[in-house]
Amino acid sequence: MKSDAQLQSDVMEELEWEPSVDHSHIGVSANDGIVTLSGSVKSYAEKLAAEKAARRVRDVRGIAEEIQVRFPSDPKTSDPEIAKRILDVLAWDVTIPDDRISVKVEHGWVTLSGTVDWNYQKETAKKDASKIHGVVGISNLIEVRQLPTSRDIRDRIMSAFRRSANLDANSISVATDGGTVKLSGQVHAWHERQIAERAAWAAPGVNRVEDNIVVV
Incomplete structure (x- = not known):
C-alpha cells in the first residue's frame, strides 16, 4: 500500500495527465487510501472526468468529492434553456427512449426521472445532460424497469x-x-x-x- 503522500502525488499527476481536466484549480489530499478532491472546475463534465481520473490510480480505496462547478466569467444560462438543451440532446441520442424521461432544472441542478429498460441508458442520459453548459449537478432518479427473463x-x-x-x-x-x-x-x-x-x-x-x- 502506498503512503498518503505518494498516493496524493500519483493522483495529482493523473489529473495533470488527463487532457479534459484543468488541474490547476483542483486540490488533492489522501488519508488511508481515501482521496479528497476539492477546488473548482468549469463544467459538470470536467468534474466527472476529474473523479474518473482519480479512481484510475492504484491503491485509491475511495473518493470524497468536494469539487464545485463555477462559471466566474460566463453569463448564466437560464433553467428553461438548460432543460430544453438536455431534452434536445436526449432526443438526438438514438440509444435513449427520450419519451420516457423527464427533466427538471432548478438553479442549474438537473433532476432526471422516468424509466428505461437498461442501466446503460440511465447512465447515458446522465452523461448527455452533464455536457450541457450551465449544469452544476445532476440527480439521476431514472429507474431501470425489470425485464422478464428466463435466463439465470x-x-x-x-x-x-x-x-x-x-x-x-x-x-x-x-x-x-x-x-x-x-x-x-x-x-x-x-x-x-x-x-x-x-x-x-x-x-x-x-x-x-x-x-x-x-x-x-
Missing part, C-alpha cells in the same frame, strides 16, 4: 467475469434476489471493482446492484 442472471454475470482478462472471477461472489444483484469479495484495484459492477448491470433483468467488493 447469476450465471450470466459469472460468465462475464470469467471472460474478462482484467478480473479474477474466483475472487468475487455473486448473489441474486429477483432483479437485485449483490457483489462481494476482494479485488486489487478500483478499476477491477468497476469492471465487475458494469458486468452485473449488463445482465438482463437487473435493476439494482449492491457492490460490496473490497479493494485491497
